[in-house]
Amino acid sequence: MSAYIIRRILWQIPVLLIVGMMTFGIAKMTPGGPFDTEPDRRQLSPAVEKILRQKFGMDLPFWRQFTRYMFFDWVENPKTGEPEFQWGAIGGNFGPTYASRGNRTVQQELFEERSGKPSRFYYSARLGIQALIFAVVLGIPMGVLAALRQNTIIDYLILFLSTFFVSLSTLIVGFLLVIVFAVNLKWFTVIPDWKDPIRPWILPTIALGSTSLGFITRLTRSSVLEVKRQDYIRTAQAKGLADQIVVWRHILKNALLPVVTVLGPLAAGLITGTLYTEIIFQVPGMGNLLVEAIAKRDYSMITSGALIFVFFLGVANLLVDMAYGAIDPRISYK
Amino acid sequence: MAVSVPSLDNLYQKPRSLWADALRRLSRNRAAMLGLLVVLFYVLLAIFAPLIARKNPVEQTSGNSLRPPVWVTDNPKRMPNPENLFGTDTNGRDILSRLIYGVRVSLIVGLVPQLIIVTVGITIGLISGFAGGWLDNLLMRITEIVAAFPDLLFIITLTVAFRETTFGKAFNGLLLIFTALAAVGWTGMARLVRGQVLSLKEKEFIEAARALGIPIPTILFRHILPNTMAPIIVAISFSIPGLILAEAILTFLGVGMRPSVDPTNGLPTSLGQMMSDGFSNLSSGPWMLLFPVVMISTLVLSFTFLGDGLRDALDPRDSG
Numbered sequence A: 001m002s003a004y005i006i007r008r009i010l011w012q013i014p015v016l017l018i019v020g021m022m023t024f025g026i027a028k029m030t031p032g033g034p035f036d037t038e039p040d041r042r043q044l045s046p047a048v049e050k051i052l053r054q055k056f057g058m059d060l061p062f063w064r065q066f067t068r069y070m071f072f073d074w075v076e077n078p079k080t081g082e083p084e085f086q087w088g089a090i091g092g093n094f095g096p097t098y099a100s101r102g103n104r105t106v107q108q109e110l111f112e113e114r115s116g117k118p119s120r121f122y123y124s125a126r127l128g129i130q131a132l133i134f135a136v137v138l139g140i141p142m143g144v145l146a147a148l149r150q151n152t153i154i155d156y157l158i159l160f161l162s163t164f165f166v167s168l169s170t171l172i173v174g175f176l177l178v179i180v181f182a183v184n185l186k187w188f189t190v191i192p193d194w195k196d197p198i199r200p201w202i203l204p205t206i207a208l209g210s211t212s213l214g215f216i217t218r219l220t221r222s223s224v225l226e227v228k229r230q231d232y233i234r235t236a237q238a239k240g241l242a243d244q245i246v247v248w249r250h251i252l253k254n255a256l257l258p259v260v261t262v263l264g265p266l267a268a269g270l271i272t273g274t275l276y277t278e279i280i281f282q283v284p285g286m287g288n289l290l291v292e293a294i295a296k297r298d299y300s301m302i303t304s305g306a307l308i309f310v311f312f313l314g315v316a317n318l319l320v321d322m323a324y325g326a327i328d329p330r331i332s333y334k
Numbered sequence B: 001m002a003v004s005v006p007s008l009d010n011l012y013q014k015p016r017s018l019w020a021d022a023l024r025r026l027s028r029n030r031a032a033m034l035g036l037l038v039v040l041f042y043v044l045l046a047i048f049a050p051l052i053a054r055k056n057p058v059e060q061t062s063g064n065s066l067r068p069p070v071w072v073t074d075n076p077k078r079m080p081n082p083e084n085l086f087g088t089d090t091n092g093r094d095i096l097s098r099l100i101y102g103v104r105v106s107l108i109v110g111l112v113p114q115l116i117i118v119t120v121g122i123t124i125g126l127i128s129g130f131a132g133g134w135l136d137n138l139l140m141r142i143t144e145i146v147a148a149f150p151d152l153l154f155i156i157t158l159t160v161a162f163r164e165t166t167f168g169k170a171f172n173g174l175l176l177i178f179t180a181l182a183a184v185g186w187t188g189m190a191r192l193v194r195g196q197v198l199s200l201k202e203k204e205f206i207e208a209a210r211a212l213g214i215p216i217p218t219i220l221f222r223h224i225l226p227n228t229m230a231p232i233i234v235a236i237s238f239s240i241p242g243l244i245l246a247e248a249i250l251t252f253l254g255v256g257m258r259p260s261v262d263p264t265n266g267l268p269t270s271l272g273q274m275m276s277d278g279f280s281n282l283s284s285g286p287w288m289l290l291f292p293v294v295m296i297s298t299l300v301l302s303f304t305f306l307g308d309g310l311r312d313a314l315d316p317r318d319s320g
Helices: A002-029 A046-055 A062-070 A106-111 A120-148 A153-184 A199-228 A231-238 A243-255 A257-280 A286-296 A299-327 B018-028 B030-047 B095-131 B133-148 B151-162 B166-200 B204-211 B216-252 B271-280 B287-314
Strands: A072-076 A083-087
Touching: A002 A062, A002 A299, A002 B133, A002 B151, A062 A072, A106 A120, A106 A286, A106 A299, A120 A153, A120 A199, A120 A243, A120 A257, A120 A286, A153 A199, A153 A257, A153 B216, A153 B271, A153 B287, A199 A243, A199 A257, A231 A243, A243 A257, A257 A286, A257 A299, A257 B151, A257 B216, A286 A299, A299 B133, A299 B151, B018 B030, B018 B287, B030 B095, B030 B287, B095 B133, B095 B166, B095 B216, B095 B271, B095 B287, B133 B166, B151 B166, B151 B216, B166 B216, B204 B216, B216 B271, B216 B287, B271 B287
Parallel strands: none
Antiparallel strands: A072 A083
């Protein structure tokens, strides 16, 4: 088990390296830099340009720029002129952003509080966790209910609803929620007030969790149906156990294992889903910032954002693997 | 004692092929048939868009902007124009005509990248599954790395990078979207084909073919490939809605299709573009968002039902 986990962690290293190299390389190939970030296209004085070039290390050869960004480098301190050791992305330093002309770093933008408001990371993480809880807490009972009432109207209704959620993606469900509940019924405001601790979170949580909800419901349903056919369930019923005990102790315990395995892939959807969920519901999180960076062609932010998203995805997958191993003693990792 | 004599006629049944069987099962599936009907309807709309659309989708009429659909008459300040069934957008363009052209782009985005995905996926899957050894290992590692990247982020990075090049501007930016979607989409197909090949190559008929000295390319293309067709078709039908939605998402995020104002352009707008426009005018003209959302929902759901039906029809063992 521990050897397996160590191998999985080690495998993350080349993945992150290649992801970093690809996004960094693509970003370098594209025209533009800290000097012509839209919408501000003023000409810079040569002195300012020199400082900026130095700050971003743009006069270095490509491989040096990459290793500085990814690992570490010795950067000249502008005050003393002495070279100073500086971590790169692996030490949590993603460097300055183009949009701020190098005045703010990526990690400041993402993880620091902004004048009393929580950090962008807080909004995204909270939204993602809420969406996952929403999907699990609602999806499992719905799936069990559908399976126990197979081929009834309840089953068909749940099945249709979950198919609807799975195939339509967060984007469309989000639009539908906005049209119905914010524009038409006016239960929520289109422009959210984030001082309210509950109200603005409701719609984005449902939208972001909808795809996972559909997946979990469908998977739970088919998993329960599968377990229901097993001999040991018939034995349990034959020896006169109450239906509830059979459902809780025998069916659910075995049926929920496959559900845990999909939580990893679902985390991918949740993480990329924040990109447009945060735009639709105007959540001031990381996804929102990243889309803003795309519009501004802020390549330093795009590269780092992609890298951070992939990192969180790897962590999520690892946690799911470990949880799976802990729940099911039959699983042995080699 | 009366013994019923089995009729001999029943013994001589016409041989039924896998495909004829599947077609029969599919035609009995009502949801799939409904899906097929809707898809065909949209395909016809897309092909004959210039004949069906009563207005030019990019023609702007001054004084005719933000008209609601004809049945919405509760606002005396903003009455509908009977010429615009589904209303108009902020530039006075006819929404119904734009929807018809939008479906055209959505269907193209759903289908064209499939050609690349299927070609690359089959090639890599066949080589990897049949060759085995270090080549298999290498190809699967590459596949794993590409698949490890959240696809949307990868597509966004690619489209951001190449948007301003000539390549990125071709066909209103659609060529770049095709390439980016295919660049991440092939991994699932490669894994699927590889898995199929791995199980098929242990089968007796392949062993027989090899024993007969049939050259490997012939074995691959005549014996193995046709047997992987059913799962490939199911996989394609499931990935079409994903591609359609991906275009909508990209365009919504501002890195997708470029809107065209050229009245002769055959691909002037997409459903994603219309949703993006509609979302920014949510309070003044919610119908601008509602119609493309309904259109893309029905299109995507129809493909899903069709895909579900195809899977059940082609693989009767599993109907989960």
